Amino acid sequence: FNGDYKINDYITSESGIQYARAKWRDQSLQNGETNYWARMLSAPPTLRETNENGEWILGRDASDGNPAFNIDKYKRDNQSDKFTLNQAFRADIMKGLYVRLSAILMYDESFLEAFNKDFRTGIMSYTNPNTGWNRTRNSSAQFDRTIRQTYNAIANYESKYLDKHNINAMVGGEFYDAFNKGLSAAGSLAPTDDFQDLGLTKNNTEQQTRSTDSWHSNERIFSGFGRVNYNYDEKYLLTLTVRRDGYSRLLGDNRYGTFPAFSLGWLMHKEGFMKPTENWLSYLKLRGSWGKNGNVGGIGIYELQGSYGSQTAYNGAIGFLQTGLANPTLLWEKSNTIEVGTDMGFLDNRIYASLSFYNRITDDKIASVILPTSSGISSIRTNNGSMRNRGVELETTIKAVQKKDMKWEIGMNASWIKNTVLKLPFNGNENNRQGGQQIYDPKSKKLIWVGGYQEGQEWGEVFGFVSEGIIRTDEDLAKYNKIDLAAGQAWYGASAGKRVASQKLMNERGLTVGSGWISTRKGDM
Template sequence: MKLKMTLKVLMLFSVCGGQMGVFNTVYAQSVVKTTERVTGKVTDETGGGLPGVSVTVKGTGLAVSSDGSGNYSIGISGKGILVFSYTGYMTKEVAVNGDSKVDVQLQVDQKVLEEIVVVGYGVQKKVTVTGSVATIKGDVLRQSPAANLSNAIAGRVPGVIVSNRSGEPGNDFSTLLIRGKGTLNDNSPLIVIDGVANRGAFERVNPDDVESITVLKDASAAIYGAQAANGVILITTKRGKTGKPVITYNGSYGLTQPTLLPKLVDAGQYATYINEVNDRLGQPHQYSDADVQKYKDGTDPLNFPNTDWYDAVLKDLSPQYRHAISLSGGTEKIDHFISGEYLNQDGIFHKSATKYKQYNLRSNVSSQVSDNLKLSLNVSGRIEDRRYSNYSSGSIFAEVLSAYPTLPAYYPNGLPGPGLAGGRNPVLMASGATGYNKVKDYSLLSDASFNLKLPYITKGLYLSGLAAFDFRFRTGKKLYDNWDAYRYDKASGEYINLKNTEGPINLNEEFRNYQLQTYNLKLGYERTFGAHQLTAFVAFEQSENYDEGINAYRTGFLSSKIDQIFIGGNKDKDNGSVASQSARRNFFGRVTYSYKERYLAEVILRHDGSFNFPKGKQWGTFPGLSLGWRISEEDFFKQKVPFMNQLKLKASWGKLGNDKIDPYQNLQQYILDGGFYFGPDGEKQQGLRAGVAPNPGITWEVANNANIGIESTFLNGDLSFNADYFISKRNHILIARNASVPSSTGLTGKLPAENIGKVDNKGFELELMYRHAINKDFSYQLGGNYTFTKNKVVFMDEAANVPEWQKIQGHAMDSWLVYQSAGIYKTQAEIDNSVHLAGTKPGDIRYQDINGDQKITSDDRVRIFESPTPGSVFALTAGFQYKGFGLDILLQGQGKARQLILPQQGNAITPPVWLFEDRWTVNNPEGKYPSSFDRNDAINNRYSDFWLRSAAFLRLKNVELSYTFPKSTLSRLKLQHLRVFVNGSNLLVFSKIKDYDPELSAVTGTKYYDPKLNAVTGSYYPQVRIMNAGVNISL
């Protein structure tokens, strides 16, 4: 092996000197003493010489490559077997029985040359694709145990940024960005499932149903016009293959747990910390020294409890299991793929009310009615059953982080403790004792299509069409119940029930109905004229969306035993409804041309009409152009660079749109006011008030995207390298002028959005992969990819008096607006000799006076142009296969990201151990963190760079170890396939943020800081690691 690699490296340098063929021969002779020399020529099916063909002596490390004319010369001892291999051709073995000359003709490997890539509204040969298009096979996705398909994409595709902020069952999806952020509005890509756009919830597709996922990243997405500015993701599901029916079962059982959670202080530490807070406020101690000692001793759990709220609320491990079965097969006339899936996920809480169940059914059937007519019918159904506490996971974690460790989860007699306020004991909240929130989503997706060849008109002409009808329904029911929680009265020795402090029982129900209809008709032409290949089509498509729903609310229930709306009281009740519709109509086409699959060109044109814009602005035209040159197909290149099997240069430009905006912005809208109780009967009276002013001139957001790149393979296809550089210039972004208009006008929040925003985005992608088969039993692969993106706001509305250091224009759109710190004050003299906030004491954070006005004000905040959304992502893959054993590893990471770790923000009260142990005190003046403070502290609790941490990380994203049983075993078991595996996800993470997952959305529960809004918002549920085992069986 070492000899073979040495030969390849030396051959690489040799060709640069123009003497590849001679060098190979001389070097091979110098390494191995031979008794015979075999020479010959390797040709293709036309008799032309093939340069760079690998010629090896089977079972040895001896290898040479054919020269520019296909000639080779190799030494061999006695009898042996020569192995000839070349990318795009079938490997051939030839026995040498004393022959001195062996000429070989290699046959084209059609599977390689005709590898098909799904693109918008069609397929193309991979070698002729000129756009920036990436494909993931379904088998690769299934190496991840993640229950959510979106989480399995992370690290698999260069240019795709995947961020998983939550592990909550049923809500554990990732946000996807293609080549970063390019707009001030919605940056999510368009999702297309089996040729139909906007079907929703692709992350809930059964992974076993997925044949491939294709990502369109440049002008190739222009075929989707007004919806393509953020890129396009195409999901293609499986179809039956000709052959006898095959029944396949995939089952797995896994355990989940949070990736990282900070350790909270115990009761003794908490009492000490709170006493220090009181000292700084000039207030008496809340806990005496004797109290602190009793909390530490734990000898009196009734009067001096010591509760670890994480331990009280969270389980060590939570189960997750999945069963999937499919039936696949077909004949020359009809094929079918039928599948079903059941998924069950449990929450991480004790007696968890958080549960998610999913049921998937699919039937894909195609019939070749005649030589010219093919019909297809796809139907899929899904039920998503989510069950939670009536309190969100964020609210539960907020209580976990707020509840004092000096409060009991349960008293020694088994009664539940009081929680921080209102009986909100997080143990009860998490278990559903306080109520429930049940949400069920039903989906039925169906599409029928035909493809009719028209050879009687002209060869290569065809007509195809599709009609899709999608229905989604949601039912929701949320009950706020009364529950028992107790506060122990030390004076009387009684347990006081806090049952009614949260108010009367109330119930909210909702029903939502969503429909999508899509119709498509396409006339296409595909012909080959000698060395010329031409494909073209024109198409029409129309889609219509309908969305409506109702909700009802009542309170005043006497009991929750009958949880029906009509049981509630008549005084406090409400109801509401929602309805909307939208539509699109599109005309589009594409022409592709290639000459000898060497010179490539593609032209796209789409004319879109959208319901979201006013008359006169509803239509937009979106062209795209891409060119490619497979320079490796040139004769001069084959002769000069024989070790490079493929080199394709490509470039593209496209104009794409984004109509992901709120509808009806061109119309005056009115808001139905909540109403007031007045009048002699005391009934609620409602009225209308004007909403945001209309803008009759709104139009498309437009992106001009350009891309240049290369695709290459070396060393007989073992090594591949791809690179792309891209630029996107986005204009006509819809934003309102709320910042530049003084609030004194009373117009803030009432001005319409205008097409005034501009954003530039650029970056590059790299992908490297090495695959090598040592022999039929052992092969391995190593690879990696890297993506860098950088956006800049060219124009957005900003107030005229914004300091230069706070402006976003000219900088990245994502940023933190924070005070700039300069360490911690250690002495009163340091405070007296500096600009500081009123009330500052030794141990407080020191802030810088940026504008020099001798005050610390909001004008001293600065923008730090990094955010939780990374500016770069990367992945490393490795694996091997040996006699049925397989190991696959995926490392995934990100850079240029920052996260705010402010442990006392929002509702948090109880500090984490890391803050307690390294806080500033008189006895620890070198403490890393401020002196003891709580959430009401106006100095240390500010958003500042003191609390910003690099969110760069390297994560062991996926590992799978598998064993596939050999045919001899399968024949005895009467099986076609048997594979067992263990895998895991999010197993390890390496980051400067040691106590929190670097992809987290919040550190303190319900709320977290949103840098875009410069506000506290959002919810929280920790990311989870998954350890999983399963089996694949085919009958």
């Protein structure tokens, strides 16, 4: 339900209520849907699903066999309920000026329950009644609730001066709060298929199958923002924006970040000197912009506060250890982007083209750095230097057919992108390299480090051996099958790696181990 109500000449109420309920059944495939569908694509067309009596056939096993065979062995009761309530009031203060207050409440609750009866997993045995069966009778239940609240307050002013000066200004604030809590329990080895009560699962001194868990989390974002749009005679455009965000996932004064931006535009086709082109050029805009954005994506709600975890019970006692380090110095990841471009429309905008160049520099890049095993912590987040992302983008749309009963548009786009590491924290390595691998460079005839992150180089590059060809004949095979018996056997169709050769071939060509060549009998490296 959505509705508006005009309280008086100045105040309007806007209300909305939405409710949604969903029920579903999980897939019960043992190795997941990805594995199942990948295997089924290679299944022969003669694969049988039922026997001569019309009864389901399992097939090889429960992982790759017929999922319909065990479908009644998996009991699932999954349900989610989502309720959203939004309320806003708009007050028209004076001509061109209004204030709008709004609030949104989102209630999200789910209950998930699962129980597996005894089910077939493979071929049965006449001597062992448990062979080919899964009799663990796993049972679980989970309840989860999230309440989200968002409050906004904005003031907007719009006016026109001297017929050609148009201005629109907005200032506002936003508060977001999300609270989540839930609990779960699981167990197995119930005595019967008839009941899925968790209280029937086994939990004695010999077999403790039960487990419980609960969780609570709360996060908040507080923001202030402003925007000014100005245009002169609807030809020269200017936009200024700024926002300041405070995010509870960061700590202390580092929670707050300020992110300004501006853009300029010129609707060149409206100029008098462009009138001779109006028959074929219907739209031409030149534009440029700069903006700073913030990012803290991927950081856990309490990750930077550090964490402790429990260990498996030993001799009846449970131990605790530190599983995450406190990290109060982590900063917002900040991206500064400059973009210039042009938008063009031809033949009454039946042909549209857009060309843009952008240069984005990201400072205080957030990344996980792997720690030594001796630390007891696998990794920690850090502001890992600066990166550059620049590129050119071209987009074209052609309205090939525009009729009352038929429309046909053709879209094309192309882009060129280059990513470069600008700065990394000092670590003593050349280019402050992080990760990577060492390979032989035939140009410099030296071992060099590639991959990983290195200052002045691209990231995400892939390196591999250069192939000289395919082993096709007995003669080719003999050249690569002479020396090292421990290296394995080379066969027809194997790739002859450029840095790998038989001793015979190395002697013929004057190749040495010192120059990066390896003597082996294996042709595919």
